Amino acid sequence: MSIIPQDPMLFTGSMRKNLDPFNQHSDEELWNALREVQLKSVVEELPGKLETVLAESGSNFSVGQRQLVCLARAILRRNRILIIDEATANVDPRTDELIQKTIRDKFRECTVLTIAHRLNTIIDSDRILVLDAGKIHAYDEPHVLLQDTKGIFYKMVQQTGKQEAAALLEAAKRAYDSRSRPSVANGHAESADVNLVIFETAL
Template identity: 45%
Template sequence: MRYRPELDLVLKGLSFSARGGEKIGIVGRTGAGKSSITYALMRLVEPANGQIRIDGVDISTIGYRDLRSRIAIIPQDPALFRGTIRDNLDPANEYTDDEVWAAIRAGQISNLLDTPTEKYVKPLDGKNSDKGLWIEGVGLNKWVKHNGINFSVGQKQLISLCRALLWRRKIVILDEATANVDSKTDQIMQGVIRREFKECTVLTIAHRLGTVMESDRILVMDHGQMAEFNTPEKLLADRNSHFSQLVESMNFSHSN
């Protein structure tokens, strides 16, 4: 795969398979091609050659909506839009309030919805703005400002996680999802993912190597190619493996 016809390939000869329900960690240094796998899976960039098959179906033969409606992605920068929490979790209004609340409880953000976003302040110019009486709503009616600016990065990630819980897709991609959150939020997210996504195939593109140590297998990327693909235990047992060297370099940088 390449991003433009005149550019070099960012994925080269990459071939691997994931079993249904398997948890795959994807690691590698900056520019190794980790996030390019997400672009390829979502068909944000079409492949220059080769195929991606899901349950035997070549994804290039189906529509974008059919493909993307079956994959949940939790990106590094979660997307929230102006509206209520319910609007953000269920924009197509496909689920009942009970189902939405079940996802909220599973994602551990119930306490986040207990208080209003802010008190009503009438705009001095009288023009439309984010402010209004409805902002005092709580629960499913709690208001989300444009780009979710009234929530912290960690809170936005948890809301994004609840969206994935509600949609119950069979494939979940975590693209550096915990790179910008604090360690407490990271722990909450990892716990929810372990409990709630047991039946899902989860691809975790990792910034913090600790987030993939419990994966079934780890795919190590290097210059757009697969360098290694094995269990964490087997990769760590080889002191010369790419993965062991990544872990050692991380530990060294943290100690300094």
């Protein structure tokens, strides 16, 4: 299991140790993971590259960069379960988009549990668990939840504004349709979400 927390923690030690604490991966694998999260050029510019010793808690990196280091570490670990706890709450939109894209690309065959407030990060999930004051309010596919106009999730979407709400509704429907419509390969019908099981929590 890999966890990417809201407050990313880096160890006092080299970049190599932060990416690969148990020395299980080659330099090529480390650089490839950094390339996946667009940090390769940043690390290449460090005085010692992979051997550069990071400041305590990685304070010489921005919050977004620390999140990306944690994501690169998760890519290397290849665990089947990934927990993302408000990982994009304190990062800029570009880093948010990069993290979301990387998760969708690299963890497509994993179970991803996301705890989030940003609706755009969870709107295309397989399932959303909506909590209200710590109690379960609803649990279903996003598009299905949005059919309940009296539900909390629908109201949360509407509170984002007319334009953003319309975009979220469309994204939820598009994701729902892509999972519901079987794809045909070599004459055989295959489920669109056969390798993707994501349970996400919207708070």
